[in-house]
Amino acid sequence: MAARVTTTDRVLASLRESILSGEFPAGSLHSIYRLADLLEVSRTPVREAVLRLADLGLVTIERNRGVRIRGVSVTDVRSVFELRLMIEVPAAAYAAAHATDDDVRLLEAELDGMRDAATAGDESAFTVHDRALHETIGAVLGNQRAQHEVAALRDSIQTRGASTLHRSRGMPEILGEHVPIVTAIAARDATAAARHMEEHLVSTASLLMAQAATPDDPAPESGWADRLRPHLYVPDGAASPPE
Amino acid sequence: MAARVTTTDRVLASLRESILSGEFPAGSLHSIYRLADLLEVSRTPVREAVLRLADLGLVTIERNRGVRIRGVSVTDVRSVFELRLMIEVPAAAYAAAHATDDDVRLLEAELDGMRDAATAGDESAFTVHDRALHETIGAVLGNQRAQHEVAALRDSIQTRGASTLHRSRGMPEILGEHVPIVTAIAARDATAAARHMEEHLVSTASLLMAQAATPDDPAPESGWADRLRPHLYVPDGAASPPE
DNA sequence: AGCAGCGAGACTTCATGCAATCCCCTCGTC
DNA sequence: GACGAGGGGATTGCATGAAGTCTCGCTGCT
Known part of the structure; x- marks a missing residue:
């Protein structure tokens, strides 16, 4: 099963990396020709990779123009994080209830990794551990499909330096949001785990939306997540009545 | 923006239809050559379409063997429906709270369409209205990404005659599960809408899992959905304590 | 100065060639 | 009779050619 790595896969990974790292700025236009030339392969694998990236929502193909790197709009961030809330909040609660x-x-261990990276100022390592932490929580549920989906969602908005790191929050703040999640899971408190995961995701989404906001793309309302909140997970007390 | 329909798109749609309709039985092996010959196009668009189908999980590409139509395993059904529960249950609750x-x-109207199709014995039309009903509920949330994801999840298990129609339930039974959902939404009762949607999905999933079960692929346990249930949406009373 | 029309360039898209790879079947040997 | 090795055949995967189509810039006219 040593799925031999094919050229298309390498091109796909390379392009993905270039987009996520910001080497290809959002909105820039490229052609299959130039990309193929740049990567020193033929146009076919590039085309296949680009098609798959288009499916993932990272680029759009403009006929007879080229492939444009998609930027993230406020709506994109909102859509992605609503889905992440719907998946990761229950996952956190489940993890709290069933984690070994x-x-x-x-x-x-991942939390320690984040802490170390934060003190060392290593943003790259910090991001890696952040991601691994979320994946470990999701792994308790054991739904590979959900795992894959969350990873795809994460990719689709982490384009460019759209990380919340530089502009808004520092690593200590982000670390601070993760600590109570792990604490709650360790205490087997599903309610608290869900609440802290929700707060973390909402906080991250709000910041990303503020970054993505432009004069015409409307600024995000403050209580944007409330519309979904009462229907997600009700930590304590009775289910909130509809409206 | 009249996105000109390209050959790849037509091939993709055609193959998808052939797989979902059962024309290509699960487990069967095909080659790009034969498919291209069958559809009277060249191998390139067929290859591109197959790659995208592989991304969607409908087929697997076996190197130097061909493309194999993926059957659904019990695990597949479970993964898909857990995700659908996580998305569609909150969506139903939200729809009840915010539907115009x-x-x-x-x-x-969709419910009427299902009813008419049921009395007419038109399974195809019934399925169309079933799908449209779910999509209409999801549309109230207005999250296109979530909509798309649910559609993809639905596709990925509706392979073959793996509909629950023939073997287990008749159209009246399925219709009967949808009626209370719509009733609850019409009554603006989010709690009831969520509960009925959950019951519908769990019921459907259980039947599909029973169909997919084989001697070695373990039969689905009866209370399989319970593990997620307390963390999904708590209709009334306090949140269930973590275990 | 502004606008319309036209031509050249570039890009996507589909078709086909070609090589490497892997499976399977047969034949030979133990 | 069983096991292993080798060859034929088929398939994927990459490269390249060819054609259709759209965009953009330039030129000429108003």
Whole structure:
């Protein structure tokens, strides 16, 4: 099963990396020709990779113009994070209810990794551990399809330096949002885990939306997440009545 | 913006239809050559379409063997429906809380369509209205990405005659599961809408899992959905304590 | 100065060639 | 009779050619 790595895969990974790292700025226009020339392969694998990227929503193909790197709009961020809320909040609650001691140890290890990276000022490592932490929480549920979906959602908005790192929050703040999630899971408190995961995602989304906002693309309302909130997960007390 | 329909798109749609309709049985092996010959196009658009189908999980590409039509395993059904629960249950609750009168009218129209198709014995039309009903509920949320994802999830397991129609349930039973959902939305009762949507999805998933079960692929446990249930949406009373 | 029409360039898109790879079947040997 | 090796055949995967189509800039006219 050593799925031999094909040229298309390498091109796909390379392009994805170039887009996510910001080497290809959002809105820029490229052609299959130039990309093929740049990567020193023929146009076919490039075309196939671009088609798949278009499916993932990272680029759009403009007929007879080229492929344009998609920027993230406020609506994009909102759509993605609503989905992440719908998936990751229940996942966090489930993890709290069903995590083994080994799972908890893994979570705390990732948290330590984030802490170390934060003190070392290593943003790259910090992001890696951040991602791994979320994936470890999702892994408790054991739904590979959900895992893959969350990863795709994450990719689709992490274009460019659209990380929240530089502009808005520092690593300590982000770390601070993750700590209570892990603490709640370790305490087997599903309610708290869900609440903290929700707060983390909403916080991140709000900042990303503020970054993506432009004069015409309307600024995000403050309580944007409330519309979904009462229907997501009700931590304590009775289910909130409709409206 | 009249996105000209390209050959690849037509091939993709055609193959998808052939797989979903059961014309290409699950597990069967085809080659790009034969498919291209069959559809009277060259191998390139067929290859591109197949790659996208592989991304969607409908087929797997076996190197130097051909493309194999993926059957659905019990695990597949479970993964897909867990995700659908996480998305569609909140969506139903949200729809109940925020649907306009026009939305409700649309829902009832689709329900009528299902009823007519049921009495006429038209399974194809019934399926169309079933799908449209779910999409209309999702449309109230207005999250296109979520809509698209649900559609993809639906496709990925509706391979073959894996509809629940023939073997297990008749159209009246399925219709009967949809009626209370629409009723609850019309009554603006989010709690009931969520509960009925959940019951519908769990019921459908259980039947599909029973169909997909084989001697070695373990039969689905009865209370399989319970593990997620307390973390999904808590209709009434306090949140269930973590275990 | 502004606008319309036209031509050249470029890009996507589909078709086909070609090589490398892998499976399977047969034949030979133990 | 069983096991292993080798060859034929088929398939994927990459490269390149050819054609159709759209965009953009230039030129000429108003």
